[in-house]
Amino acid sequence: ESLEQGLSKTKESVFKKLSRAVVGKSKVDDEVLDNLEEVLITSDVGVDTTLKIIRRIEERVDRDKYLGVDELNGILKEEIAALLEENNTEDVADFDLPQRTEPYVIMVVGVNGVGKTTTIGKLAWNFKQAGKKVVLGAADTFRAAAIDQLQIWAERVDVPIVRQNMGSDPASVAYDTLTSAKASGADVVIIDTAGRLHNKINLMNELAKIKKVMQKVVPDAPNEVLLILDGSTGQNAFEQAKQFTLATEVTALALTKLDGTAKGGVVIGISDQFKVPVKYIGIGEKMEDLQIFRRKEFVDSLFS
Numbered sequence: 561e562s563l564e565q566g567l568s569k570t571k572e573s574v575f576k577k578l579s580r581a582v583v584g585k586s587k588v589d590d591e592v593l594d595n596l597e598e599v600l601i602t603s604d605v606g607v608d609t610t611l612k613i614i615r616r617i618e619e620r621v622d623r624d625k626y627l628g629v630d631e632l633n634g635i636l637k638e639e640i641a642a643l644l645e646e647n648n649t650e651d652v653a654d655f656d657l658p659q660r661t662e663p664y665v666i667m668v669v670g671v672n673g674v675g676k677t678t679t680i681g682k683l684a685w686n687f688k689q690a691g692k693k694v695v696l697g698a699a700d701t702f703r704a705a706a707i708d709q710l711q712i713w714a715e716r717v718d719v720p721i722v723r724q725n726m727g728s729d730p731a732s733v734a735y736d737t738l739t740s741a742k743a744s745g746a747d748v749v750i751i752d753t754a755g756r757l758h759n760k761i762n763l764m765n766e767l768a769k770i771k772k773v774m775q776k777v778v779p780d781a782p783n784e785v786l787l788i789l790d791g792s793t794g795q796n797a798f799e800q801a802k803q804f805t806l807a808t809e810v811t812a813l814a815l816t817k818l819d820g821t822a823k824g825g826v827v828i829g830i831s832d833q834f835k836v837p838v839k840y841i842g843i844g845e846k847m848e849d850l851q852i853f854r855r856k857e858f859v860d861s862l863f864s
């Protein structure tokens with residue numbers, strides 16, 4: 561799917577709400593701003609980020625004295641683009657990785673059902689397409705299905721996977737994976753972890769242990785801690801981002817399932833509130849349906 565198609569539900573919904581927000585109006589006044597606030601909040605941008613955007617537009621109204629409602633779309637686009645720019649580091653160009661002798665280690669975290677396995681499979685495919693040697697590690701040993709699903713993706717993409725039995729120590733699987741990856745000269749290792757949030761202390765300890773053990777093989781591992789969030793869950797995704805950023809140092813986000821939802825505004829609020837760059841977005845179930853998040857393209861697709 562193209563980005564435009566992938567985001568079409570969100571776009572349609574935002575567009576419809578925006579048209580309603582300005583109906584019968586020619587200039588942006590307090591009432592229009594109130595309506596706009598509601599549009600953004602109901603589009604899952606989140607309250608804090610919405611207020612920030614509204615304040616910026618208010619400042620522009622004050623400064624320019626007059627803003628026509630026909631300009632609102634363009635202004636919203638500019639302000640959201642500026643906000644995303646402030647909060648994200650630079651967009652990555654492609655599925656390339658830093659040059660290094662040791663494998664680049666990506667540890668993937670997130671609760672079950674958000675699309676963690678699928679995203680790992682898609683990442684593996686993309687890195688392989690980019691000429692990288694990939695190894696997967698099935699360190700979500702809590703559920704047999706998680707190991708099997710990852711195995712299916714490994715076969716589909718045709719990359720090696722390191723696994724042990726269900727119930728084995730996740731840190732031990734991670735250790736084996738890194739050892740094997742290093743021995744075979746792999747460029748990138750993607751480690752799946754269990755996503756149990758019900759016990760924060762357990763989660764923290766488990767992730768810390770996996771990290772520590774991985775560092776025995778690759779001293780600076782993990783090079784990326786990628787949190788997967790289901791974009792279609794709106795406020796739940798905010799809550800999960802909060803819990804995981806408290807439990808471990810998350811360095812990048814992937815937002816999945818944006819194709820099936822009108823809640824794509826969640827990308828804007830989450831990147832603003834957690835100051836962690838959104839790196840990937842999922843817009844479908846197939847391997848090709850993971851895209852690198854590019855701020856400008858994203859905003860253009862929503863407000864074109």
Ligand code: GDP
Pocket residue numbers: 671672673674675676677678679709816817818819820841842843844845849
């Ligand atoms: P996990 O439990 O977090 O590992 O979740 P899975 O990777 O098994 O995904 C759960 C479901 O979401 C599966 O049916 C996937 O095909 C689906 N899924 C994952 N990512 C996307 C996406 O970007 N778009 C859509 N439409 N479905 C997705």
